[in-house]
Amino acid sequence: MNDESWDEEADEAKLHAMERAAETAEPDYYRLLNVSRQASADDVRDAYRRLSRLFHPDRHRSAEQREWAQRQFHSVSRAYEVLTDARARAAYDQLGEKGVQTATALGLKVQSPRDLLEAFEREARRRRFEEIEQWTQSESTVTVSLDSTRLTADPLPRRLRSYRTMLGPVGLQSLFVRQAFSADLSARLRATVAGQAMSRDGRGSGNVLGTLTYTPGPHTWASASISALPPHRLTLQGSFQQSLERFYTTEVVQHSLDLSTPPSVTATAGRLLFGGTVGTLTVRTGNQYALGPLWARSPTRTSTSATATAAARPPARKVPRASSSVVLGLSGACSERGKFALEVTAGIEHSLASATYLHEVDSHFSVSGGVTAVGVGAPMPRDARFRIGDDDSVATAPNVASGLQGLGDVLLHAEMVATADSWTKLGWRVEFSLASGVQVAATLHYLGHRIQLPVLLTPLPDPTVAVLAALLPTVAALGLHYAVLRP
DSSP: OOTTOOOTTTTHHHHHHHHHHHTSSSOOHHHHHTOOTTOOHHHHHHHHHHHHHHTOGGGOOSHHHHHHHHHHHHHHHHHHHHHTSHHHHHHHHHHTHHHHHTHHHHHTTOSSHHHHHHHHHHHHHHHHHHHHHHHHOEEEEEEEEEEOGGGGSSOHHHHHHOHHHHTOOOEEEEEEEEEEEEEESSSSEEEEEEEEEEEETTEEEEEEEEEEEEEEETTEEEEEEEESSSSOOEEEEEEEOOSSSEEEEEEEEESOTTOOSOOEEEEEEEEEEETTEEEEEEEEOOSOOOBTTBTTTOGGGOOGGGHHHHHHSOOOOOOOOOOOEEEEEEEEESSSSEEEEEEEEEESSEEEEEEEEEEEEETTEEEEEEEEEEEEEOOOOTTOBOOOSSSOOSOBOTTGGGOEEEEEEEEEEEEEEEEEETTEEEEEEEEEETTTEEEEEEEEEETTEEEEEEEEEESSOOHHHHHHHHHHHHHHHHHHIIIIIOO
């Protein structure tokens, strides 16, 4: 017989091995052709010629064998096509078949096979990082707040002339670190353990929180979290999406496990109003209320009239106070690339109104801006009561119904976000406040990790500092985006 003869018995084991290799989810083209990864193009070509004759459908008698051989023939042909193309082979060596599917797109941006190999190596590293993140499901946040008021202590011309002032010391205001790890206990139950620590003004605090999240269906979830160290806090959250047009969320926070303070309850109802516009209504109870004698002596209901009485009592752990409020929100798309958000909050201690607009320049760059006006109201006194009955149908609470006392602050902000790739995002935000001055914040998002760097430029509302802090980085980022990254 010649070398093209078919010996079914001698090659049966080899054919079954090749069939198993061809049916795997991620085919090994080197194994299909029975060559090493260092094989030359001639070696790949010789192996393909032998196997193409072996699997040619015309060499099989029955219809079942011909159908099987046809599948193997296509697999061998695909392996030969990839391994004899320098760019496709470089992509396959790094990312497998998925890399081959994107080789054409990447090949348009590089000049040589070496450039293509480097591009796929970067993509391979990214995918390995994503696999690690998906396996560990970790998230972290690091926030370093700095005070650089020395840099803006003098007028701008004098600062530009004096390099000593420009290089003055920068103070550390606060440091916050949080690290969380999650693991799926079952298809519907997930556990999260998070540790956090904060340092400010020479004092520090920290805690460890455990959270269980239960997801019974695609439109409903509930979670419970509790802190392991004092001050203990219990938080219950839930969300339910009734339909594509309606959703509800709720949150209950108990700051003291001995129930000495009332829980703070937040409930939100939202629905699709028209087009892509969503309206929300949020009610916050705060933790300064009482139900008859229950929580009547809560430390969150202290007032100036009870200062003498509080001084006579032994010191107790300080519990954060939260006032009640009602929030109306409206958000949606006003154009193909523009989005807006409006919000009005009416509360006893403070009220505010805010408006934000975001414009997507393209899929990798967006800019946004907004304004917030804060009004200050009268605080709720300790003896505030609300009675409903025949004789007292109107709420009786001194100073509670006094309304808005004045304008507390006006805050303007501008922000830009640049997406370098699918796992890296950079942000720059500038805030101008009449009460607290000008502050900038740089943010880096990498996979599930976030690093924030807020910097207080000046405690005074200096428009020059705010404009320069917002305009110069934005112009530089747009120039880099259009001149370098986008081409």
